[in-house]
Amino acid sequence: MLVHSSVSLSAYDGQRWVINPAAGPHLLVNAGGARLFTILQQATCIDQALRDFNQAFATSLTAAEFWQLVTSRFASYGILRAEASVDSGATHGKDYIKLRIPLLTAAGAGRLAAPFHILFAPRVFWGLLLGQSVLLAAVLGPAQLVPPQNAQEAFGVGAAVYGSLLLHEAGHIAACARLGLRHGGIGFGFYAYVFPVLFADITGIWQATKQQRVIGNLAGIFMQLLLATGLTTAYLLQPYAPLLLASTGIALTAVWQLNPFVRRDGYWLLSDLTNTPNLSEQAAQARQELLRGQQWTARRLVLGIYGLLNGLAFGALLLYLLFLHGPAMLELPAALPALLGELPARWPHLTHSQLVALGCYLVWLRVGVATLVQRKRKP
Structure with a gap:
């Protein structure tokens, strides 16, 4: 067996499956990924897994090509017994x-x-x-x-x-x-x-x-x-x-x-x-498709509307906070250097408005950094 015995496979919906490691993040895969995992789970050595894979998918991969495919799909998830030292580019999903x-x-x-x-x-x-x-x-x-x-x-x-x-x-x-x-x-x-x-x-x-x-x-x-x-x-x-x-x-x-x-x-x-993992990301993408007038299915339309409502909800919250704590938000940038110099001693004496303003600026900073990183990653 090329995968850990504690790792299991379970159905998520009619078209996707979940690979469940004993520890760490779970991995959502399509039918091809599920079939590849099953082959690795049943094989006793890499040569057997390669033969079964080439037969199942009608391919003629070499051992090196096959292992590169395996590690690109499953490395860093705690699934494989022996992971190659490669940069798989795999992500475990965001931890919020x-x-x-x-x-x-x-x-x-x-x-x-x-x-x-x-x-x-x-x-x-x-x-x-x-x-x-x-x-x-x-x-x-x-x-x-x-x-x-x-x-x-x-x-x-x-x-x-x-x-x-x-x-x-x-x-x-x-x-x-x-x-x-x-x-x-x-x-x-x-x-x-x-x-x-x-x-x-x-x-x-x-x-x-x-x-x-x-x-x-x-x-x-x-x-x-x-x-x-x-x-x-x-x-x-x-x-x-x-x-x-x-x-x-x-x-x-x-x-x-x-x-x-x-x-x-x-x-x-x-x-x-809705059977939609990564709902926020999917909704943001569908919202862009909706605003650009691209063709969409009924499901993408629902996701796009949810994405629009999500943005409006964030905007409404921002306006509400500005209405309640606007002066503190406007004053905070100028007062921040002196404020940071007095922390943590002054922390218990911060007003509610100052705490809300500081929290808002931290959220905006995080959103701005995430946006820049996302744009930098785009080809």
């Missing part, structure tokens, strides 16, 4: 969560999620999701919220909302474990280097069917809504305003995760529902 800090190991995350496995049987999951959504909409929709009356109530509401974020990630782990798929741990990082987020490593979900991936995508939202439902039920039994406030905050936080324009649950849900 940076500066990762592990909080729970895979074993720890698994223990945290273990009590919730039963909830992710499909009938249980969909029934509970529908029921709690109806209950929360009926109770929280017309509710009159009362602000916390003291520090103790404010702390309790905040603890419930932020604690639901850890429960959210545990839901992703539980769904993955319920399906018998490999999962990693839970950690903390920064989305696009700026926005702090919790994350769960469930890259093994690639091996699941579409329905299973959809459940995995919604698992975190499901767990937050479950907590909100529990707090709402407690409020109905014993009216206490902070319970209703915490439930509303958790529900709104969960619903926000459905936003398809940032790489959170809603984005991955849309990606899986």
